[in-house]
Amino acid sequence: MSMLYNRVCYYFWFVLLLNINSVSATENLHIAVASNFKAPLEQLLNKAPFADEIEITLSAGASGVLYSQIIHGAPFDMFLSADAKRPALLKQQDLIIKESIHTYATGVLALWQPELNSSNSYIAIANPRSSPYGEAAKYYNDRYLKTNLSFVLAHNITQAFQFVDSGNAGQGIVALASLKAAYQQHANDKYLAYTQLPYQQYPAITQQVVVLKSTDNLAAANKVLSYLLSPAVQSEITELGYQKACSQC
Amino acid sequence: MLETDFTALFLTVKLAVITSLLLLIICFPIAWLLSNYRGRLKPYFEAVIALPLVLPPTLLGFYLLVAFSPNTILGEFWQSLTGHQLAFSFSGIVLGSLIYSLPFVMQPLLVGFSQVNSQYNSAAIALGFSARKRFFYLLIPLLKSTILSAFSLGFAHTLGEFGLVLMIGGNIPGETQVVSIALYDHVEALNYQAAHELSLILFAISFICLVLLFKFNRSNLGFRGANATS
The missing domain is CATH 3.40.190.10 (Periplasmic binding protein-like II)
Known part of the structure; x- marks a missing residue:
């Protein structure tokens, strides 16, 4: 007991x-x-x-x-x-x-095209309706880039990066941060094949x-x-x- | 309701119909073979078929996205065959849905076949029916309700598909923007009114679909009941 x-x-x-x-x-x-x-x-x-x-x-x-x-x-x-x-x-x-x-x-936008002479007809951006990155990307395209490629809309900016990274889209307007993070992890030169877009040319x-x-x-x-x-x-x-x-x- | 929502609804129904029809055609012979197969590997085949049930759609979607890339064998093959690429296209999401909804069509067929095989088939063999005659006069009539429920299960499951299309679709209206994606879009864009309307319609369609499914299943149960008493 x-x-x-x-x-x-x-x-x-x-x-x-x-x-x-x-x-x-x-x-x-x-x-x-x-x-x-x-x-x-x-x-x-x-x-x-x-x-x-x-x-x-x-x-x-x-x-x-x-x-x-x-x-x-x-x-x-x-x-x-x-x-x-x-x-x-x-x-x-x-x-x-x-x-x-x-x-x-x-956020900072970058136009990323891993392969220069790609015949791929898609450009990936984040969805302008919901993502500020997408909105800015669309704004930039409407005024400056005026691409004739077809847009694929990713549900966020990370997925836009993924679409290009997997080779399904030939280029993309992605976040500079995604590219830097990917380069840090994999040290692959394709993550350096981008041009940073000038801040003044898209809404902050x-x-x-x-x-x-x-x-x-x-x-x-x-x-x-x-x-x-x-x-x-x-x-x-x-x-x-x-x-x-x-x-x- | 917005015009893009109608497009999305139509596209979703089209995707679900095509997917479940194709799946019926694919699964029918496989289910037939598998239900007759008694070998040691049977559990492995069954496990492979049930896998899409367990794996998260985001995982399937991610690997499909990788596989669809024009740099891979599958992607290259498809591109040389059709001239388009698989990702961001209707064919791409059909292919994805085929994998995603496979167990839902296969399962009822397997059950149906094993029931038919057990008793009626041996009776017909004893009566001297040829294999072809057994197929058309015994199997198909007996399996009618099974086929219908396999179709409607596949249909219903494809209606609700989201994660996979999100990963491989690219949100293109009229091509890959299905209802679930359009809904997610509305919620993300804080357009709750449009989301409510679209949900209501999707809810109604799914409900009708499921009512029909259970109606078919009822007759299927009746068939089983008769089987049990015999």
């Missing part, structure tokens, strides 16, 4: 300690991030000074999908959108912390971050936010293939 008592006691203390432990250990932060910035964000967060204090969960997805999840009550603390439109809509609906909208990165692709009003971890969210916007991190983001964020220009 006393053995059973001991065991129950032991179990009781065990559970109690477990609970205390989880309360005192780390803060949790759930970040929704546009798929095209997931890899850079992971990379940046891993070497952040608060990497041990804040436990961060990332949910990557298309900005539009994440946006619909947020307005229907998804438990995110922060949202890194691939555009400025959705953060603005969230602000309109009073779902974000005041003054928490910031531009964390500005501002990717903005917001802190959501429903958050219980405001302190942790602010830490991450100021880390992302710090000059050191911003210059790192630039090196990954983005323009400098405009507060720093």
